[in-house]
Amino acid sequence: MRLKKRKHHLKFISHAGLAGLSVLLVSCILNVQGDGPSGRHRPETEFEFHGATSVVSGGSHACAVMADRTVACWGDNRYGQLGNGTTASAESPVAVSSLSNVAALAAGEWHTCAVMKTGQVECWGANDQAQLANLSKRSSSTPLTTPVGPATQIAAGRSHTCARLINGAVVCWGDNRTSQTGVQRPSLARPSLPVVVPNITQAISVAAGEEHSCAVQEDGQLLCWGDNHFGQLGHGIQEHHSFPPLPVPIDGKARTVTAGRRHTCALLRDGTVECWGKGFEGQLGDGLGRDSLTPVRVLTAVSGGPEPLAQVRAITAGSQHTCALLENGKVYCWGSNHLGQLGRVQGQTATRAAFSGLTDVIAVSAGGWQTCAIRSSGTTTCFGGMKPYAPDETVEVPGPP
Numbered sequence: 001m002r003l004k005k006r007k008h009h010l011k012f013i014s015h016a017g018l019a020g021l022s023v024l025l026v027s028c029i030l031n032v033q034g035d036g037p038s039g040r041h042r043p044e045t046e047f048e049f050h051g052a053t054s055v056v057s058g059g060s061h062a063c064a065v066m067a068d069r070t071v072a073c074w075g076d077n078r079y080g081q082l083g084n085g086t087t088a089s090a091e092s093p094v095a096v097s098s099l100s101n102v103a104a105l106a107a108g109e110w111h112t113c114a115v116m117k118t119g120q121v122e123c124w125g126a127n128d129q130a131q132l133a134n135l136s137k138r139s140s141s142t143p144l145t146t147p148v149g150p151a152t153q154i155a156a157g158r159s160h161t162c163a164r165l166i167n168g169a170v171v172c173w174g175d176n177r178t179s180q181t182g183v184q185r186p187s188l189a190r191p192s193l194p195v196v197v198p199n200i201t202q203a204i205s206v207a208a209g210e211e212h213s214c215a216v217q218e219d220g221q222l223l224c225w226g227d228n229h230f231g232q233l234g235h236g237i238q239e240h241h242s243f244p245p246l247p248v249p250i251d252g253k254a255r256t257v258t259a260g261r262r263h264t265c266a267l268l269r270d271g272t273v274e275c276w277g278k279g280f281e282g283q284l285g286d287g288l289g290r291d292s293l294t295p296v297r298v299l300t301a302v303s304g305g306p307e308p309l310a311q312v313r314a315i316t317a318g319s320q321h322t323c324a325l326l327e328n329g330k331v332y333c334w335g336s337n338h339l340g341q342l343g344r345v346q347g348q349t350a351t352r353a354a355f356s357g358l359t360d361v362i363a364v365s366a367g368g369w370q371t372c373a374i375r376s377s378g379t380t381t382c383f384g385g386m387k388p389y390a391p392d393e394t395v396e397v398p399g400p401p
Contacts, residue, residue, distance in 0.1 A: 047074075047381070047382040047383075048379055048380065048381050048382075049092070049093060049379070049380050050378050050379055050380070051066050051067055051378065052064035052065065052066055052067075052072070052374055052378075052380045053065050053066065053067055053374070054104075054105065054363055054374070055363060055365050055372045055373075055374055055380055056105045056106055056107040056112075056365050056367075056372075057107060057318065057365045057366055057367025057368070057370055057371065057372050057382075058075070058081065058107030058108055058109060058110070058111075058112065058156070058367050058368065059076075059107075059108065059109035059110060059158075059319070059367065059368040060075055060076035060109075060367075060368055060369075060386040061073060061074065061075030061076050061077065061081050061082060061107060061112070061367075061386065062074060062075055062107060062365070062367060062370070062372050062382060062386075063082075063083075063096070063105055063107055063112055064093065064105075064372075064374075064380060065102050065104075065105055068100075069100055069101050069102050069103075069117070070095060070096070070099060070100050070102065071083070071095070071096040071099050071102050071105065071114060072093035072094060072095055072096070073090070073093065073094060073096060073112065074090045074091065074092055074093045074094065075089065075090065075386045076089050076110075076386060077089045077090060077141075078110075079110045079111070079125045079126035079139045079141075080124055080125050080126075080139050080140055080141025080142070081107075081110050081111055081112050081124065081125030081126065082094055082096070082112075082141075083096035083097060083099065083112060083124040083125070083141065083142060083143055084096060084097055084141070084142075085097045085141050085142050086141055087141055096112075096114075096124070096143065097142045097143065098142065098143065099114060099122065099143050101116050101117045101118070102114045102115070102116060102117070103115050103116060103117045103152075104152070104153055104154055105154070106154040106155050106156040106161070106208075107156055107367065108125070108131060108156030108157055108158060108159070108160075108161065108208070109126075109157075109158045109159065109210075109368070110125050110126035110159075111123060111124065111125030111126045111127070111131045111132060111156060111159075111161070112124055112125050112156065113146075113154045113156055113161055113163075114143065114154070115149075115151045115152065115153065115154050115163070118149075118150065119149045119150025119151050119152065119166060120145065120149050120150070120151075121133075121145075121146045121148040121149050121151050121154060121163055122143035122144065122145055122146065123140075123143065123144055123146055123161065124140050124141065124142055124143045124144060125139060125140070125141075126139050126159070127139050127140065128159065129159035129160065129174045129175035129191045130173060130174050130175075130191035130192065130193065131156070131159050131160055131161050131173070131174035131175065131191075132144055132146070132161075133146035133147060133148060133161070133173050133174075133193065133194055134146075134193075135191065135193065146173075146194070147193075147194060148163050148165075148171055148173075148194050149163075149165070150165065150166045151163040151164060151165055151166065152164050152165070152166055153205070153206055155206045155207050155208040155213070155259075156208055157174075157175075157180065157208030157209055157210060157211065157212075157213065157259070158175070158209075158210040158211060158261075159174050159175035160172060160173065160174030160175045160176070160180050160181055160208060160211075160213070161173055161174050161208065162181075162197075162206050162207075162208050162213050162215075163194075163206070164203045164204075164205070164206045164215070168200075168201055168202040168203050168204075168218070169196050169197075169200065169201065169203065170182070170196070170197040170200045170203045170206050170215050171194045171195060171196050171197065172192070172194070172195065172197055172208075172213060173191075173192050173193055173194040173195065174191055174192065175191060175211070176190065176191060176192040177211065178211045178212065178226045178227035178228075178240070178241035179225060179226055179241050179242070179243035180208070180209075180211050180212050180213050180225065180226030180227060180241075181195060181197075181213070182195055182196070182197030182198065182213070182225060182243075182244070182245070183195050183243075184243050184244075197213075197215070197225070197244075197245060198244045198245065199223060199244050199245045200215050200217065200223060200245060201217075202217050202218035202219070203215045203216065203217060203218075204216050204217065204218050204256075205254075205255070205256040205257050206257075207257045207258050207259040207264070207317075208259055209226075209227075209232060209259030209260055209261060209262065209263075209264065209317075210227070210260075210261040210262060211226055211227035211241075212224060212225065212226030212227045212228065212232050212233060212259060212264070213225055213226050213259070214233075214248070214257045214259055214264055215245070215257070216254045216255070216256060216257050216266070219253070220252070220253025220254050220255075220269060221247055221253075221254070222234075222247065222248040222250055222254040222257055222266055223245035223246060223247055223248065224242075224245060224246065224248055224264060225242055225243050225244060225245040225246070226241060226242070226243075227240070227241050227262075228240065228241055228242050229262070230262045230263070230277045230278035230291050231276055231277050231278075231291055231292060231293035231294070232259070232262050232263055232264050232276065232277030232278065233246070233248070233264070233277075234248035234249065234250075234264060234276040234277070234293070234294055234295055235248065235249075235293070235294075236249070236293050236294045237293065238293055248264075248266070248276075248295065249294060249295065250266050250268065250274050250295050251268070251274065251295065251297070252268040252269060252270055252272075253268065253269045254266045254267065254268055254269070255267045255268060255269050256314070256315065258315045258316050258317040258322070259317055260277075260283060260317035260318055260319060260320065260321075260322065260366075261278075261318075261319040261320060262277050262278035263275060263276065263277035263278050263279065263283045263284060263317065263320075263322070264276055264277050264317070265284075265285075265298070265315050265317055265322055266295070266315075267312055267314065267315045267324075270310075271310050271311045271312050271313075271327070272297060272298070272308050272309065272310055272312065273285070273297070273298040273309055273312055273315055273324055274295035274296060274297055274298065275292075275295065275296060275298055275322065276292050276293065276294055276295045276296060277291065277292070278291050278320075279291045279292055281320040281321070281335050281336040281349050282334055282335045282336070282349045282350055282351035282352075283317070283320050283321055283322050283334065283335030283336065284296055284298070284322075284334075285298035285299060285309070285322060285334040285335070285351070285352055285353050286298065286299055286351070286352075287299050287306055287351045287352045288351065289349070289351045298322075298324070298334070298352075298353055299352045299353065300332060300352055300353040300354070301352050301354070306352060309324060309332060309353045311326050311327045311328070312324045312325070312326055312327070313325045313326060313327050314363070314364065316364055316365050316366040316371075317366055318335070318341060318366030318367050318368060318369065318370070318371065319336070319367070319368045319369060320335050320336035321333060321334065321335030321336045321337070321341050321342060321366060321371070322334055322335050322366065323342075323356065323364050323366045323371055324353065325361055325363070325364045325373075329359055329360045329361050329362070329376065330355060330356075330358065330359050330361070331343070331355075331356045331358040331359075331361050331364050331371075331373055332353040332354060332355055332356060333345060333350065333353070333354060333356045333366075333371065334350045334351065334352055334353045334354060335349065335350065336348075336349055336369075337349055337350060338369070339369045339370070339384045339385035340383055340384050340385065341366070341369050341370050341371050341383065341384030341385070342354065342356055342371070342384075343356030343357045343358055343371065343383050344356060344357030345357075356371070358373050358375075358381070360375050360376040360377065361373045361374065361375055361376070362374050362375070362376055367384075367386075368386070369384050369385050369386070370382055370383065370384030370385060370386055371383055371384055
């Protein structure tokens with residue numbers, strides 16, 4: 001689609017390949033806007049459809065669990081991460097092949113995983129680092145059953161995957177070059193098949209970043225392991241990688257954790273949020289726009305000065321941005337906004353939590369350069385951009401001039 005300096009609308013009804021999804025009304029809007037005093041322009045893309053109950057965003061694709069417990073995915077599909085038996089990318093949702101009774105989803109950079117109601121785990125997409133839980137290194141465009149389970153939650157990173165089991169243990173597999181799967185990094189960093197992560201016995205939340213992982217214990221303790229080049233493990237020490245999992249000195253007890261590309265955030269039980277790691281794009285939300293080796297409190301600008309973001313229900317981290325769903329249904333985001341992933345927030349970056357313009361939201365998920373949210377009306381809205389790139393590429397969204 002050619003991008004012009006005016007608003008375009010593309011509306012269509014999609015039937016083919018959407019067995020069990022009924023009829024989806026899809027709307028895609030591209031708009032070029034001025035971006036503050038610099039006069040720079042950036043594309044802002046919005047994508048909407050109906051019928052989802054939960055949504056996850058990956059590096060350049062997204063997936064949703066539908067009301068009938070099937071799954072629909074859209075976006076980049078070069079490694080089969082959409083799961084419909086092809087490698088053709090899709091602008092509108094396509095049904096994942098032979099998948100039903102789904103309880104939870106996770107989307108990594110180029111792979112996707114689902115937890116069934118039975119606790120069985122299925123994965124599809126890229127497998128160059130055994131992120132599908134087998135060592136064949138062959139990608140799969142349809143779901144493959146893994147030897148993991150019974151699981152209750154799944155988390156997908158760049159090229160590794162972690163699952164929380166019904167007994168409270170955490171198992172991880174895939175790329176292990178920084179010990180992110182919970183195995184001591186060998187001299188030659190070989191991919192790992194599913195292994196139980198040590199020191200974690202009563203997990204209630206698990207997260208996977210680009211090359212690091214974290215888990216929250218039932219007692220509110222948060223532990224992280226893996227890559228720590230930018231302090232994303234929160235231990236106060238900058239090092240190449242850290243193993244085994246170590247506690248993060250958060251100011252209180254954690255409820256959940258989310259991991260971005262090189263930063264991490266925790267939702268505390270008092271409804272506030274702390275973040276740490278890489279912060280150049282503002283993804284830590286403390287107003288400073290710099291890295292932090294230890295947790296810092298996320299702030300929001302209000303009349304009279306910044307205050308801690310509070311009454312947060314859920315958090316989610318993308319590549320270089322973070323979003324929070326508040327108890328009142330509003331979504332606040334901070335970090336990189338180069339592709340409009342913060343919604344109606346002005347400027348290339350936001351170093352403090354800013355209102356995205358979304359209200360009446362029941363679920364939100366941040367991916368590579370996009371954010372998707374489900375409204376109480378049943379409409380799923382995604383904004384930002386899905387910028388595809390290959391596993392062997394290193395991509396950084398450019399910073400301010």
